[in-house]
Amino acid sequence: MRVMVIVKATKNSEAGKMPSRELLTAMGKFNEELVKAGIMLDGDGLKPSSTGKRIRFSPGSKRTVIDGPFTETKELVAGYWIWQVKSIDEAVEWARRCPDPMPGEESELEIRPFFEPEDFGADYLEDFKAYEDRLEKGLQDLRQKRIDAEQKLKAKK
């Protein structure tokens, strides 16, 4: 299964305080472990929300662009990993081994599994049907073109 491990923001991360050299080294080592274990697919850190934007969708599909920073610090995302693991328990075990990402402050890692195709059930099948229809239509068009071409050829002869 694939999971996203979300590093939650803190006061310091939102203030744009850069991690210490010590933490960077420890994180580098941890990332190396993840790569060596073959579970690390992707990961990166994000700038504070003051550099971010939001697009709010209101009833009636009205769109409003909102500038950062955003206030609910603890719910903001400061970084992420994408891991391929056998189970969520395995992800928990790895996350427990992560160096404290925000030394001196309380912080959290959140683990969220990705949707898998089978989670979509009927909708997923519908989606497939729509695709098959498109495919079928494409084939029909192609066939028609060929039949037209053949007839033209015959007419020439």
Add this chain to the structure above:
Amino acid sequence: MSEAATRGAIEAVWRIESARLLGGLVRVVRDVGLAEDLAQEALITALERWPETGIPENPGAWLMATAKNRAIDQLRRKQRLDRTHEDIATDAITRPPTRPDLETAIDENVGDDLLRLVLVACHPVLSTEARVALTLRLLGGLTTEEIARAFLVPEPTIAQRIVRAKRTLAEAKVPFDVPRGEDLSARLPSVLEVVYLVFNEGYAATRGDDLIRFELCDDALRLGRILAGLVPDEAEVHGLVALMELQASRLRARVGPGGEAIRLFDQDRSRWDQLLIRRGLAALDRAQSLRRPLGPYTLQAAIAACHARAHTNDETDWKRIVALYDALVELTRSPVVELNRAVAVSMAFGPTEALALVDALGDEPLLRGYHLLPSVRGDLLEKLGRTVEAGSEFERAAALTQNVRERALLLGRARACGRRTSGTEPQA
């Protein structure tokens, strides 16, 4: 923590730690069977104690220490035996390592331990089947039951295979030294073969209800990525990883809702996994920068990359694919590869040229009974407007395939050819 939760956590710890634990133990005791017994005993102890004490801060070290103590007990017993021998014979016997040696020995170089474990599990004295089972068990951390389910064989068969493999390794006195340089490179093909075989076993699975088979792709990818970390200078390891990442990127798009396989050209490319494609292309870059000429896995990955880079069928760089197949044919001399090359030639240069290549393969004994030969030939003939001949090729292909769905598809094409050529609509 509830008992179930602890159990889940212990299983997770085991998945993370077992290969390292085994690797360290194999180096010291030089016996795969004994190492596995020691590791298993450590796991059982954990299962007994951790639900009460909670999972230790450093569970890997805990397991290692527990297994180590068992090993020391065993060695002590052996030492006592040896001493008795010493008393009988007057020859001096080399003493087994004493306790402090053993402790430092176990904590040394983890990378080497894992590499040793892979090389032993994939040793050429073992059959391919045995290598696959042992690799998944020792490196992948899969249980015998999981391996049996994935390969659709009874559990005792796999258990037997593993027991026999361990015996073979012991009897053949397989050395436990990690080879270097060219000797290491020479050993890698047997490892890569096993990893790719595991991947293909999962890739060939088309039944959606059999998720464990799909998971074999993940297991193989994980093994491949671990291997790439262990021997980062070996181009073909990166080539294999690239090939698997790129093929896995299409996994979701290649199976229809009824479990049928969807051909590459008919796949919905928006379903391709862009993260895996990006990783695959990066691994391919590494492989290509490490070695020229390219090896067989890297070449196949490069072909897969041509498809991955194209946003539509029309954007596919068929001329480059043909060139890559040229190199692959040169290396493998495989008629199946030549047949694939012919398909690429038809896309790049047209069906006439491709048909000549396919006709040249007609007498190839290795392709006798291979349904894709008449199927490809039928396809080319149809493109050339020789529909009567095409129809009979599709029929021939239909008779040769074992796959019911594919047969229906081929018979359908045969009928379509029949219909277009004559007004009387003969049914094939």
